[in-house]
Amino acid sequence: MKHKVDSRLTRNYGEKSSDDFRQVYREWADTYDHDLVHEFGYQAPQAAVACLRTHLTSLDSTILDMGCGTGLVGQLLHDAGYRTIDGLDLSPEMLAKANGRGVYRSLDEADLAQDLALEPVYDAIICVGVFSHQPSQPFDLAKLFAGLKPDGTLIATVNGKGWHEIGWDELLKKSAHRQGFHIEAISDIPYLSRQHISGKLLVLRP
Template identity: 40%
Template sequence: MAKDKQDQKASPVMVDNDHINIAYSNPSTSALMDMYAKWARDYDRETVSGHGYAAPQDAVAGFAEIVTDRKARILDIGCGTGLVGVLLAARGYSHIDGADLSEEMRAVAAEHGVYRDLFRLDMTDDYNISNRYDAAICVGVFGFGPPHIEHLHHIMGAVKPGAPVVLTVNSAGWKARDWDASFIPHLADYEIELVADTRIRYLTKEDIDGRLIHLRQAF
């Protein structure tokens, strides 16, 4: 059965938010997009204020230590409503593009005025980016999925050879989807180097932390 048609499964982690629980339940891509379409306008308030979503802050702080050139061309992958883009702009980065599969989330992100370009991107497939970026950041996407661990290598297609990719992984999702068994073998299969793996805050009010992963292509 195609993955986009698969039945939604019960989430191994439940919080007091129906939207988060859907995202954590391994929904089909179409179900996930329907959920984000309905959630876009309330996403920031519900995640940051309601559940202590701190991953964007910690990820951007870590990214700033890795990418010191504020004029670097950066792609915010899975940009959602633009939480990361706003934080990057506040730190002086001047060329930020955003990509997300959800049109409704991109519409909210555009209102911040920090992205030079916003475009549709399906993270489960090849990115097909011809003018690759100096660096990429991806926050709040990986863990439960989709996209899943088997799609992770596609992210390297966003950047120039050897350029840094910084992403977060929800630690509850890491455990639930058994990333311990597949993460390092997947990187090896696609010659991706794990530069650093650091613990960060994620949903602080739910006692869920995260991992900040720094990757680069090994060749």
């Protein structure tokens, strides 16, 4: 059975520029948490953080939350006991919400579609809810490895609709081959359960 996806989600699908996303999230920052968590049944942060915890046993680990948004992921990491969490995002309005939680060491603007100035200081990078329908994203994702220590882990989610519609599987393999990273695991996760959209959870290594 086909379910109609809410227009607050579909406006992000199809090819979009960073300016398009900045505009969407400027307008969404105030109601994002309510819409995602309470209306759409957003479960990707829980799934990704549960996975990260199995890879990062030391609470002293340094973590980058890429596309941190309003800080749903940072909050879960903080609740789990991690204390060194940096956040990056495209949207100043979303970053302001994240800042209000008081769980991040630093928060800065950054655009994954542009050059990122990352130093290899993180034990893990987590990127939740950012990847969906952009064919450039499996290749942009590879830029995050610059921020990982040699034995670090990159954990990312992909919207399941985007996964199928743009052929993420093949694009990710191509990106891994080109950039020399390893795909350790790809699993199914609950994503936007009340919108009947599942997700993929990626565990990637340098």
